[in-house]
Amino acid sequence: MRAIDVIINAISRYTSTKTSKQFGSYYQGRRIIPYRLTNSQLELNKILNTCRPEIDLYMHEQVVNLHMHSVYSDGHGTHHQIATAALNSDVDIVIVTDHNVLVHGVEGYFQNNHRKILLLIGEEIHDQTRQPQKNHLLVFGANKELSPQATNTQQLIDDVRASGGLSFLAHPVDPAAPAVGEGDLSWENWDIVGFTGIELWNAMSEFKSRLKTKLHAIYYAFNPNRIASRPFSDIIKKWDELLAAGKRIVAVGGSDAHALPGKLGPLQKTLFPYEYHFRTINTHIFTTFEMSGDLNQDRKMVLSSLERGNAFIGYDLPASTRGFRFTAKDKDRLAWMGDTVSGALGVTFQIRIPYPAECSLLKDGRIVKTWYNLEHCTYITSDPGVYRVEVYIDYLGRKRGWIYSNPIFIR
Ligand SMILES: [Zn+2]
Numbered sequence: 001m002r003a004i005d006v007i008i009n010a011i012s013r014y015t016s017t018k019t020s021k022q023f024g025s026y027y028q029g030r031r032i033i034p035y036r037l038t039n040s041q042l043e044l045n046k047i048l049n050t051c052r053p054e055i056d057l058y059m060h061e062q063v064v065n066l067h068m069h070s071v072y073s074d075g076h077g078t079h080h081q082i083a084t085a086a087l088n089s090d091v092d093i094v095i096v097t098d099h100n101v102l103v104h105g106v107e108g109y110f111q112n113n114h115r116k117i118l119l120l121i122g123e124e125i126h127d128q129t130r131q132p133q134k135n136h137l138l139v140f141g142a143n144k145e146l147s148p149q150a151t152n153t154q155q156l157i158d159d160v161r162a163s164g165g166l167s168f169l170a171h172p173v174d175p176a177a178p179a180v181g182e183g184d185l186s187w188e189n190w191d192i193v194g195f196t197g198i199e200l201w202n203a204m205s206e207f208k209s210r211l212k213t214k215l216h217a218i219y220y221a222f223n224p225n226r227i228a229s230r231p232f233s234d235i236i237k238k239w240d241e242l243l244a245a246g247k248r249i250v251a252v253g254g255s256d257a258h259a260l261p262g263k264l265g266p267l268q269k270t271l272f273p274y275e276y277h278f279r280t281i282n283t284h285i286f287t288t289f290e291m292s293g294d295l296n297q298d299r300k301m302v303l304s305s306l307e308r309g310n311a312f313i314g315y316d317l318p319a320s321t322r323g324f325r326f327t328a329k330d331k332d333r334l335a336w337m338g339d340t341v342s343g344a345l346g347v348t349f350q351i352r353i354p355y356p357a358e359c360s361l362l363k364d365g366r367i368v369k370t371w372y373n374l375e376h377c378t379y380i381t382s383d384p385g386v387y388r389v390e391v392y393i394d395y396l397g398r399k400r401g402w403i404y405s406n407p408i409f410i411r
């Protein structure tokens with residue numbers, strides 16, 4: 001078989017199978033009561049204002065890679081190999097989402113000399129009888145096999161919610177790649193309601209969009225760091241429309257990692273190893289507490305942060321996005337991404353960027369202000385609306401999306 005066919009087959013295998021509390025936080029030894037649990041927000045602000053200048057103390061950043069496949073479906077790594085890759089990267093949590101199978105008995109913590117990570121299990125469900133096999137749904141925390149319900153997407157979403165789980169529309173825009181014989185697996189049924197969020201940025205969909213010819217496939221297979229640029233504008237537009245309609249839709253980024261085996265001449269290579277993916281598009285969440293080491297408690301906390309949208313999407317390859325913050329302070333409280341504040345007496349937005357970059361604040365999908373080469377940005381307003389942040393970075397000769405925050409709502 002020609003080398004190019006081997007690579008094309010690897011890509012095809014990917015898409016063809018794809019179609020088949022402890023309460024309390026501490027600062028300088030003093031216990032800080034998390035704001036979500038206090039009776040009086042004013043009291044907490046008083047504590048915070050007196051004991052710390054920074055806002056991080058009662059939220060902890062965790063880097064999550066939340067969409068990937070193992071040997072249980074069309075991925076090529078075991079859970080142990082995935083955990084090892086996670087330990088070798090900078091992620092704190094991975095969620096393995098095999099197609100139409102909820103794998104039991106593999107969740108837990110993995111540790112080496114330096115790091116400890118948490119591996120959780122979710123599922124990517126779609127109707128395998130449908131052609132083309134669109135409408136893939138990422139399901140987290142349902143704790144039961146729901147793939148038999150896949151023929152009715154709304155029923156499936158309802159069942160996930162009834163089971164206490166979260167649902168995210170996977171690769172909602174997933175363009176066809178005719179040069180390598182791959183179809184469009186976009187989300188099609190937009191009549192659905194009640195889902196938690198969308199996968200705003202899917203690494204493999206963006207890769208597919210680059211495959212104009214078979215030569216492009218080879219080029220990007222061997223130059224993966226040139227693939228990611230930004231989420232598709234169509235899905236950002238859709239997200240803004242849903243938010244403007246008053247829906248709370250949480251955006252996450254996913255790798256859709258498969259660790260596909262590929263070969264070019266004498267060279268054998270895994271196309272996009274897990275570890276590579278874990279260094280690229282991640283979802284950074286904010287949890288109220290540090291990881292406790294108690295699986296049930298930590299799982300619950302992670303899912304809760306995802307549900308509330310206390311999260312942003314970070315493209316960590318050009319530079320780590322750890323440390324990005326977007327908060328809003330109204331008269332009474334400090335709000336994080338995913339939260340709502342009152343605009344009655346004015347709101348101060350604060351943005352902190354890990355390194356100086358181009359940063360835009362958007363209201364209802366439109367840019368209201370852009371800052372250049374700053375690490376700290378402030379904006380004061382009382383206008384009700386949906387506010388979110390996009391940050392761009394220059395990398396390999398191109399301006400690329402670096403950070404996409406979830407919104408803060410001013411009501
Ligand atoms: Zn999928």
Ligand SMILES: [Zn+2]
Pocket residue numbers: 018067068069124170256
């Ligand atoms: Zn997938």
